[in-house]
Amino acid sequence: MSLEISGLSFGYRTHSLFDGLTALPLRRGELAALVGPNGVGKSSLFRLVAGLLKPSCGTIHLDGHDTATMSERRRAERVFLLTQHTAMRATLGVFEVVLLAKRGWSGGKARPDDITRVERVLEELGIDHLSDRLVTELSGGQQQLVALCQALVRDPDVLLLDEPTSALDLRRQLEVMHLVRRVTHDRGIVTVAALHDLGLACRFADRFLLLHEGRIAADGPAREVLSAGATSNAYGVRLAIEEAMNGSLMVHADLLN
Amino acid sequence: MRAGERYRRRIFRNSMFVAGAFAALAVAVCIDVAIGPGWYSPLEVLTALVSPGSVEPKLAIIVWDVRLPVAVMAIFVGAMLGVAGAQMQTILHNPLADPFTLGISSAASFGAALAIALGIGLLPMGGSFFITANAFFFALVTSLVLFLFTRMRGVTVETFVLVGIALFFTFNASLAFIQYQSSEAQLQQIVFWMMGSLARASWTKIGICALLLALVVPLAWARNSMMTALSMGDERAASLGVPVVRLRLEMLTSISLLAATATAFVGTIGFVGLVGPHIARMLVGEDQRYFLPVSAAAGAILLSAASTLSKAITPGVIYPIGIITALVGVPFFLSLILSIRKETWR
Helix, strand or coil: EEEEEEEEEEEEEEEEEEEEEEEEEEECCCCEEEEEECCHHHHHHHHHHHHHEEEEEEEEEECCCEEECCCHHHHHHEEEEEEECCCCCCCCCHHHHHHHHHCCCCCCCCCHHHHCCCCHHHHHCCCHHHHHCCCHHHHHHHHHHHHHHHHHCCCCCCEEEEEECCCCCCCHHHHHHHHHHHHHEEEEEEEEEEEEHHHHHHHHHHHEEEEECEEEEHHHHCCHHCCHHHHHHHHHHEEEEEEECCCCEEEEEEEEE | CCHHHHHHHHHHHHHHHHHHHHHHHHHHHHHHHHCCCCCCCCHHHHHHCCCHHHCHHHHHHHHHHHHHHHHHHHHHHHHHHHHHHHHHHHHHCCCCCCCCCCCHHHHHHHHHHHHHCCCCCCCCEEEHEEEEEHHHHHHHHHHHHHHHHHHCCCCCHHHHHHHHHHHHHHHHHHHHHHHHCCCHHHHHHHHHHHHHCHHCCCHHHHHHEEEEEEEHHHHHHHCHHHHHHHCHHHHHEEEEEEEHHHHHHHHHHHHHHHHHHHHHHCCCCCCCCCCCCCCCHHHHHCCHHHHHHHHHHHHHHHHHHHHHHHHCCCCCCCCHHHHHHHHHHHHHHHHHHHHHHHHHHH
16 A cells, blocks of 8 residues: 655656656655755655646556546545645635535535534644634635645545645644644555655654655655765755754754855 | 534525525616606506506507516626626636636627628628627637637646737727728717617527526536635645646636627626626625625626616616616725625625
8 A cells, every 4th residue: 555656757848857756655654754955846746646747757656556547536535735835815714715625526515524524623733713714814824724624634545745834833833743643644644745844854754755856866764864965965065963862853954165 | 603603604694695696686677677768657567567468558568578678688698797707707816807808898899890890790690680690709709719728738827818918909909990990870880889788688689698597507506616626726726636727618618608698799898797706705705606696696786787777867868888887886896895894704
């Protein structure tokens, strides 16, 4: 039971991003951090896996099924992408927006179960008091939490989170990552989160994937990936890892000169 | 109270807004039918409506062949423009988009002018439908150009709007060119056509509008959740499994038919397609289950009220509706903006 990416090639008109990118299978119950410098293609890789972009060649298999052969609807049921930009201009209430992720496309009324589920997720992320507000009235961080609620009510097999904590305060970052880890383990789903905060990634991710120069340049536990030269090289910084008293890793970064 | 309970209340409140909007529309239509150059009491008009045989033949003709077609046409055209505007604003993520800002109505005017001034018709229809058919043809071709454009790779919504605006200017320039070349009588006819008038209403045209609405409304209803999701943005909708490209094409087809038919039948009536959806958005938000019916009702009420006013300003004179719409609509719209605060949508 896993997500497998093999031989993936993709490029935009002016430049090629991936040329035969292959990743070792991502297993259920595993929270992976996708790291790498800006513009390396993390968001594009997510869009390819979610089916929002089509690769020029290569395959993405979910539990042995090629996602290219799945219908848009089926794929969207199994893979959910939380995009990097979560700002919205629609005149919709928070509750409606979260419920949308659960409502079918046949129109009509929402099921009572779905309403209860939305209620629970809003409570879980601590934003049930915002449920009557318009999404346009919320702060960037609150909008990000609303988007996360959509991801959670959706109940996918694969959860792709593109910078899920970029607009959140310190406490919210920790709360969200705790929740994501718990959901990943408890529901046995594959979660990949693109994160710039390597310290946060170290603390919560079971596995690190370093994306650099169109391929997975390093793959493994945090300590292994961060201490290899590939990560320092990719970011163009000097990295030092230190183990804190409680056993967690701390990352120190410095410019090369 | 729990969040789910509050949501249910809001949904109920929105349903009440839909019902209220249609009740207001019914009142507007009654007033529209009751008022006219010939003075009859509301009771007489009502009797003529219910049993045309029991009133004097002249009154029955006035009510059934003059006032009612105009009143019904006002509702249908208003609703068509309201729906087209709501769909346009949703698929383009642009609150300023409506079929008119994207050149569809200019194309219809150009087609009409071509028929009036040069006698050139591109559809094999003569008689009373000659000008209408030509206007419809040009409006539809313009939509088709926009439609084909969206199929090109890498075309963003912004470029789409820009192409629409470019078409708008192209047709306006071509129209001015024809006007410059026309004789005085033709020029007058073109100007009158462009002002928009419900006097051209007939039961045949009403039948065509009803048929079109019967085709478009079920499609719009079936797509309401997808359209609500689309209002969150293309990528967000796509990640929920909405086939964004296909949905946009479907809705563009619907918009094209609605706008082309409305403009071809009654001429240029701006403002309704733009403001109807804004009124709906202020009242019920963008959940399409409520947004779409309230947009339709708001468009219909605006046009119905304009129709009433076009007869009431100067007794015995019926002004072209295109002139009146904005005059009635703007004060109403402004008063709504001032009286309704953002949070009242709940």
